[in-house]
C-alpha cells in the first residue's frame with residue numbers, strides 16, 4: 001500500500017546529505033507517531049518535525065506533473081489517492097503536534113535542508129524555553 005513510496009531515492013539522499021552537512025541529525029524513514037502507519041523520510045523526534053520528499057509524478061507536483069498519455073483512467077485516481085493520503089497524513093501529524101515539511105523532488109536540496117534546519121532549530125529552542133529553567 002505504500003508501494004510507490006520508495007526509500008533512498010536520489011532526491012531523498014541529496015536532502016539527507018545537505019541536512020547532515022548543516023549539522024542536523026535525524027531518523028531516516030521512521031514513523032513520527034507510532035499509531036500512524038506512515039513513515040516520513042526525515043524525522044526529528046525532539047523538534048517534532050517530519051519531512052517528506054515527494055516525487056513530482058506520484059504526488060502530482062504543480063510544476064512537473066504531466067498526465068500520462070495512456071492509462072489516465074488508471075493513473076489519475078491513483079495520484080489523486082496519493083494526494084488525499086498526503087493531506088490526511090499531514091492533518092494527523094499536525095493534530096499530534098508535529099510540523100510537516102513537504103519537499104518536492106525538484107527542489108534544490110540545500111535550500112530545502114536550510115528550510116528544515118530553521119524549523120527544527122526554532123522548534124527545539126522554543127522547547128528549551130518551555131522546559132527546565134536553567
Ligand SMILES: [Zn+2]
Nearest residue numbers: 056061064106
Ligand atoms: Zn516538480
